[in-house]
Amino acid sequence: MNHTFKLMMLLAALFSFASCSKDNDNTPTQAEKIRIAEKTTATGTSVTLWADKSDLRVAWNKLYVSLKNAKGSAISNAKVSYAPVMDMMTMKHAAPVEQPVYTAEKELYEGAVVFSMPSGQMGAWTLTVTVDGEPVVFALDIKAAPSNTKTTATVTGSDGFYYTVSLVQPLTPKMGMNDLEVLVNTRQDMMTFPPVEDLVIELIPEMPSMGHGSPNNVNPVHTGKGHYRGKVNFTMTGDWRLHFKLKRGNTVIMEDAALDLLF
Ligand SMILES: [Cu+2]
Incomplete structure (x- = not known):
C-alpha cells in the first residue's frame, strides 16, 4: 500500500515534469x-x-x-x-x-x-x-501511531525533568544497517520544549518476539539542535524495540526510553 502510494506520487511528479504544464504552478x-x-x-x-x-x-x-x-x-x-x-x-x-x-x-x-x-x-x-x-x-x-509502532516517547528523567525522544530516521526502516537519528527535547514548561544537546546516548536494539538483538550498532551522538545520529542494524524484518539509555556525563538520566518499529 505504502509502496504503491509512493509510486503514484513519483509518477505524479514525473508527469508534472514531462507535461511542462504552466497551469500547474506546484x-x-x-x-x-x-x-x-x-x-x-x-x-x-x-x-x-x-x-x-x-x-x-x-x-x-x-x-x-x-x-x-x-x-x-x-x-x-x-x-x-x-x-x-x-x-x-x-x-x-x-x-x-x-x-x-x-x-x-x-x-x-x-x-x-x-x-x-x-x-x-x-x-x-x-x-x-x-x-x-x-x-x-x-x-x-x-x-494515533500505527499499532505496534511508537516513534516518540516521553519519559521522566532521574533529574525530575521530562524528556521526549523522537525518531527522525529511519522513517522507512529496511533490513540491514540503517542510519539512525533521534531528536531529544525536554519540557521547560507546558509551552516550551527546548532541544537537549548534552546527552550521551547508548542504543540497544532488541527483537522482542524473538529475544535477540543485533551487532555493530553505533550509538547516536549529538550533531546539533538536539539531533543525535548513529546506526542501527536490523538483521531481520519484523518487530524491533530501540532501547535508549540517556546519560549526562556519568549520571544516568533515563535507564530505558524505548521506541517500537514494525516493518
Ligand atoms: Cu494533549
Whole structure:
C-alpha cells in the first residue's frame, strides 16, 4: 500500500515534469508533498501547509509551508514560525517544534513538530503559522501511531525533568544497517520544549518476539539542535524495540526510553 502510494506520487511528479504544464504552478518538490491546508493572512499572503504523508501522526512530522503574495508570486524571504498547541479543555500544552527555515531547492519553508498525543476526545490540535508577524491558525487532525509502532516517547528523567525522544530516521526502516537519528527535547514548561544537546546516548536494539538483538550498532551522538545520529542494524524484518539509555556525563538520566518499529 505504502509502496504503491509512493509510486503514484513519483509518477505524479514525473508527469508534472514531462507535461511542462504552466497551469500547474506546484514546483516539482511541492508535487511530492501532500497539501494539508491553505489559509490567507490579514494582508493577503496565502499560506499553504504541506507534509510528507497525508496523515499527521503522533510522531516527529516534517511540516512545510509555501507562501504567495496577493499577486500570486512566491515569497522566499519571510520570517515564518510554528506554534503547535493542543487544547485539552482544562489545560493547553505545546509540543517540541523545529522552526521552519527556507530551502531554495525545495522552494519551501521546512520545519517539524513532534505531536505527542492524537486528536480526539482528549483535545484538539492547532498549528499557528506566523508569517512576518501575521498569524494564521490551522486545525490539525493528528492520528494515533500505527499499532505496534511508537516513534516518540516521553519519559521522566532521574533529574525530575521530562524528556521526549523522537525518531527522525529511519522513517522507512529496511533490513540491514540503517542510519539512525533521534531528536531529544525536554519540557521547560507546558509551552516550551527546548532541544537537549548534552546527552550521551547508548542504543540497544532488541527483537522482542524473538529475544535477540543485533551487532555493530553505533550509538547516536549529538550533531546539533538536539539531533543525535548513529546506526542501527536490523538483521531481520519484523518487530524491533530501540532501547535508549540517556546519560549526562556519568549520571544516568533515563535507564530505558524505548521506541517500537514494525516493518
Ligand atoms: Cu494533549
